Amino acid sequence: MRKTSSLRVLTKKSFVCYLAVLLLFWNEMLYPFIHSSLWDTLTEDDGLQAARILIVADPQLIGYQNELPFVGPIARLDSDRYLSLGFFYALRHGRPDLIIFLGDLFDEGVEGSDEEFEWTLERFDKIFASYKSVQKVYVAGDNDIGGEGERVIGWRKDRFARRFPNILSMKDLGLRGVAMDEMNIFNGELRNITVPSGEDKLSIMLSHAPIIRNFGMGARHAADRHSDLILTAHDHTAWSYTRQRSGGSSFERVPIERGTVVEQTIGREQPVLELQSPTCSYRMGVPDMGYGLLTLRRIDDEADGTKLQVQARYTVLWLPGRYPQMCSYLVLVVWLMILAAHRVLYAGLRSIVLTRNKNVKQNIV
Template identity: 35%
Template sequence: MKLSVKTRFDVGRNGVKALKVILILLGCLIIYFEWISYHLLPLSWPSTSMLETLYPALRVHTDRASKEQKVLRILLVADPQIQGFRDEPPGVLGVITRWDADRYLSKTYSLIYQHIDPHLVIFLGDLLDEGSTASERDYEVYADRFRRLFPLHGSKVLYVAGDNDIGGEGAEVVTSTNIDRFRKNFPTAVDGFWNTSLHLFEVNTLTNAVSNSIDVTSTPDHKLPRMLFSHMPLLRGYPDPFVEKVLNDFQPALIISAHTHKASMSQRSLSSTAYAQVTAGHRSDFAVFQLNPNPVNVQEIVVPTCSYRMGVAEIGYGVAIIDLTAYRLFYSVFWTPSRYGQLACELWALCAVAGFVLIFVVKQNYKLVYWKATKMFR
């Protein structure tokens, strides 16, 4: 069999054309996963306009500068746990993993922030992965990185301390040094128009302390609905004396917590210490909670992690919209893409392209050797 020069070059040109098509498809795939898919996210999130249709008196998106504020918009950020230097791979690989995790958090937070325009942003603990063990120098770097990833743009903020921030995980001791360092770098500022309609309290089961985000006296006003924010869920596990005292003293209309990395909702009677019923978090639409100043039952929302590095399949941000005139809270999770799924698809595509290139080169070299050999023995 003789392979003509024309045939050889036709095969080569066809292979190059096929490679160009494959590279274009790979480029399109990467552009979709890295940019387009994020900008399509709002189409999959629950519609706030539907709430205004169902509740005609509700106006979700009033201007933050308006003096007539009847709706409070809250963005709930759970367990971002930005990666540090010690527990990540050394060298270039560690730089890449931190960069990709930071980029994902920054991009998803920015999109949801613009979509909701919250009056209040609440970080539900575990802000830093190495917050309780970092040196002073590293901690300052982490805190600065965190603020750049999660800008507030004028929103009020509540920072709840988690076990990765101040200690308390396993046998790790919570120290006053870690607590002071956290408060210094992440000061809470939540005074706003909602003060006369709602009371917000931070509960820390790691230190057995309650701080009133509005009044330093930490005395609950039972004429107004009370909401508790905690890193650790309060209605799970064996009854804890501190938690039971908090529930009896404050009688919260709703608890919002994090830590488990998975979305769920719980409910139990205030007069009972029986295990709470745990249900899966809502996949779509808004769940409605009535904020009763004198509740019979207590309910708890557990917000999922917003970081793909926590190893769970479903990640997102909690969004709460509170109608202050009717004491009604609407809650939903705004889900974000599976980053590991995206990276797996991109890696598979890159391997496919590399395989095609390898086969193409080997095949072309084989044909070239065959053509030279047949030419020598003519």
């Protein structure tokens, strides 16, 4: 009797509708909120103010050429919403003074047309909308201007630089004396993001692809510039690399996992630190996605400020997995299909039985 009652409850339309609404509310609203509330805040123990930097790596907005015509609009809509929701919570939690986009902003930045580029740019601006007071820096990746499998073309670089201008004041971040540069290891190009100054004593290098582990791929230029902190992406996973300045090309590589906080003092007499941020898109084929959160606090070891160091703390704001959520929707759809098939089959059998009973009665009469 209990089994029959349970089966009736599971096949009721109202129960299935309630379950669908509850699952949708949990996946799309409640779980992301709860998940984000467990992120590390990277609060400074001594109460001193630090510059907060949010790192967005490899969003790779889906384009218009590599998706099936009937799948593309749905894929773009779902991926864009995932990126937008994750960025919203990361922005609210991280309260950044600076947002760094570490390349591969578009998936089809190389093969897409100018019109498709503008369409994707419009979506990008909506997804990653932030406060006007937050400074932004954009680094081009190989999917944006070429470099991996194809050469970097000048007009693509110009288009990217025109659409994503960089205007940065380290002084406003409380990091006077720290310079920021960008390097493309695919063509060896090196450029200044901040205006060079005689006061610069430390250097932060931005690169889409890793530098320390690719020491022989033109990345020696970065080492020659005495880079002290390097921020990279490209592989869709999170790692920290440490290289002793006198150690040549040897380095130490450690994965950055959930709950990990990387802390290190940055200075000319300290080891070079490279932080590689994971992708923030679930479409990159990796199980873990997230946004990097970095705090930098200036330290003057000497009274005259001649010896500058920066205290760096880094963690990843890991995002909920999207494919498990999709699997839950798929299970629900299959369940609904089974229930629908059951009802149709039951109605058909019932009709046959009623027809037979009617014929039997007529024959008896």
